[in-house]
Amino acid sequence: MKSVLFILILIASHNLQAQKYFTRTGNIVFSSHAPMEEIEAVNNKATSIFDVQTGAIEWAVLIKAFEFKKALMQTHFNENYMESSKMPKATFKGKIENISTLNLEKDGDYQVNVSGKLTIHGVTREVQTTATFTVKDKQVSAVSELRVLVADYKIEIPKLVRDNIAKEVQINIIAQYEVLS
Amino acid sequence: MSRNKTILLLSIGIIICGGIFYGYQMYNAPVATLKNVKSDITIQASDLLKLYKENESTANTAYLDKIIAVTGEIDKVESQDGISIYLKTEDPLSQVICQLDNSYTQIDYSSGDNITIKGLCTGYLMDVILVNSTIIN
Structure with a gap:
């Protein structure tokens, strides 16, 4: 009888554990390091959700919400390169491969492998990266970095500014997740 | 010579x-502030979200990249990476988020206040997001 009760409590406590975490204030920084110019744009309103059980993870970001220091760069980014009126979002849908190593009940840093489909400028490509999840006092955060080739996503850079924009751009991601209730 | x-x-x-x-x-x-720029459209926060949820593509045609003056009740004010004001809608899970421009370091508004904010509409994820926003009243 005692063992049955123990199993029931175990099942109940397992079900009570949060399964999905999300954020709507994900921070994405896009950087281009070219010989002629350093370019950086920040977006603080990306959304992300991940499922602790399955490892499924998704990100979405509005292209027009990237903010640049220079107005002209922001205009060119939206109108000439990203065509954000036609393709207003970039998305990532993938999986945390080794989700079983992530223990959200125990403080610590957990490095995980992430793979999935990244869609930018209407072009979808398979990508792989690593991410570090940090658990501290039941708060869950994650950081990751991606490097993407501009040409892979059919983003055309005019000859005149080719020395101003790197062929490979860096995307840094930070998220403070909350339990999805 | x-x-x-x-x-x-x-x-x-x-x-x-x-x-x-x-x-x-x-x-x-x-990037210039929108303080002295006339808004293209005036709308209630609930109506804006509703239109996006009904048909995102149609709503984008009407509102994306437009300067919108949106009115609503403040759900919360967030001071992480600048100031953002979340406006209530009829959907408890979705809001209209107005990210204020960098000139704002603190504001005298809080949850429950009614407010009108002007900002650039960047589209819809879980919420409708306005950036470079400025408080009208």
Whole structure:
């Protein structure tokens, strides 16, 4: 009888554990390091959700919400390169491969492998990266970095500014997740 | 060198320098505040979200990249990476988020206040997001 009760409590406590975490204030920084110019744009309103059980993870970001220091760069980014009126979002849908190593009940840093489909400028490509999840006092955060080739996503850079924009751009991601209730 | 030729060369020099200076200023100009820009559309926060949820593509055609004056009740004010004001809608899970421009370091509004904010509509994820926003009243 005692063992049955123990199993029931175990099942109940397992079900009570949060399964999905999300954020709507994900921070994405896009950087281009070219010989002629350093370019950086920040977006603080990306959304992300991940499922602790399955490892499924998704990100979405509005292209027009990237903010640049220079107005002209922001205009060119939206109108000439990203065509954000036609393709207003970039998305990532993938999986945390080794989700079983992530223990959200125990403080610590957990490095995980992430793979999935990244869609930018209407072009979808398979990508792989690593991410570090940090658990501290039941708060869950994650950081990751991606490097993407501009040409892979059919983003055309005019000859005149080719020395101003790197062929490979860096995307840094930070998220403070909350339990999805 | 004749006096006229000197004046001509000086004038050309001044024009070229002025052009370079103007070009440099234009190239480095920061994103302008919307404080003195007239809004294209005025709408309630609930209506804006509803239109996006009904048909995102149609709503984008009408509102994306437009300067919108949106009115609603403040759900919360967030001061992480600048100030963002979340406006309530009829959907408890979705809001209209107005990210204020960098000139705002603190505001005298809080949850429950009614407010009208003008901002650039960037589209819809879980919420409708306005950036470079400025408080009207």
